[in-house]
Amino acid sequence: MSLARPFFRTTSLAVCAAAALTLLSPASTPPARAQAAQAARQPTQSDVAKSDSAKPDSTQPPAAQTNGTGNGAAVDQPDPSQQKSLTTKAVEKAKQAAKSAGDIFGRVPCLPPKGGAKSMGSLPHVAGKLAAGQPVVIVAFGSSSTQGYGTSSPEYAYPNRLAAQLRRQYPGADITVLNRGRGGDDAPEMMKRLQAEVIDAKPDLVIWQVGTNAVLRNLDPAETAKMVEEGVARIQATGADVVLVDPQYSPRVTERAESASKMVGLLGKVAALRHVGIFPRFEVxxxxxxxxxxxxxSFVIADGLHMNDWGYACFAQLLGDDIIKSVGQIKLGVNVPAAVQRYRPM
Structure with missing residues (x-):
């Protein structure tokens, strides 16, 4: 209590001084008194909140302001210094994402499979373009595990992780990775959007994750495989490489062991028949x-189905390692016959 008394006396003196100034001020200057009172009053939390809410978002360029009818009116272009600031922030964000990718493996290393890896084969179209330094478009096609459900941030979805890895490996390359994942979809829904969301993008590589929801929805594995084979043929007709990704190994899938096993086996047969790659996610x-x-x-979230940040990161890392290896084969002039173009983790 004794510590509070000096402050109280000081406050009392300040109040008395303010009162004296008020009595001495001319009666003809009420605006000046109002300003002095406003300056002396300490802002409350609600005042601060109101002030902050009235400020424009400093991270966004000025938007088109609206008139009374709601129509947009032209405004001045953003200052170049603001644009530079936004660019700097984007670069810093990219650096932070790269650091996060490294940090996640610092806790638990991402190791390639110890055994059972089959012949790698090659991805001649996309690898050839990367080797030549030409622009590359990769489409990640699938359902929620392509979309990135279960990650702590959209940037940690596997397509974004893969893009970051390839850009680090080929810093001068123009690499675009499009995320065409939609939660709940499987082959029937994916076939309906294959043209607009995949083929029309003119991809060099399509990574098609499929089969998990077919298992969960008790769809006929044979019918699913038939639709996937048709879709692969349509993609191949454009000249693009294809990699199939089979279901994930997680409790919700393994509790339907018979259906999951059939799906994994049939997708492997489609890959062999069409001479395309397959990433055996279930085995990995x-x-x-x-x-x-x-x-x-440690790699599946609480819903027993979707991967977490580490799971997506390791999946993307192994996938990217294989693409990089394929580019190396092209540069060395190694030609892998189409009949053994099987895409397997190193």
Missing amino acids: MREWHEKQALPVE
Whole structure:
């Protein structure tokens, strides 16, 4: 209590001084008194909140202001210094994302499968363009695990992770990775948007994740495989490379073991028949658990189905490693026959 008394006396003196000034001020200057009172009054939390809400978002360029009818009116273009500031922020954000990618593996390393890897094969179209320094378009096609459900941020979805890895490897290349994932979809829905969302993008590589929702919805694995084969043929007709990604190894999928096994096997047969790549996600994730002794909870979120940040990051890393290896084969002049173009993790 004794610590508060000096402050109280000082405050009392300040109040008395303010009162004296008020009595001495001319009666003809009420605006000046109002300004002095306003300056002396300390802002409350509500005042600060109102002030902040009235400020424009400093991270956004000035938007078109509206008139009374709601129509946009032209405004001055953003100052070049503001544009430079936005660019600097974007660069810093990219650096932070790269650091995050490294940090996540610093806690738990992403290791390639120890055994069972099959012949890698090549991705001649996309690898050839990367080797030549030409622009590349990759379409990630699939459902919620392509969309990135389960990540802590959209930038941690596997297509974004893959794009970041390839851009680090080929800093001078123009690499575009389009995320065409839509939660809940499987082959029937994907075939309906194949033309508009995949083929019309003129991709060099299509990574098609499919089959998980077919298992969960009890769809006929044979019918799913038939639709996937038709879709692969349409993509191949454009000259693009194709990589199929089979279902994930997670509790919600493994509880339907028979259906999951059939789906994995049939997608492998489609890949062999059409001579396209396949990333055996089911086998890779099972190895994380059974051979690398990682608890399922360390790579799958609480819903028992979708991967977490680490799971998506490791998946993207292994996928990117194989693409980079394929580019290396092209540069060395290694020609892999089409009959053994099987896309397997290193």
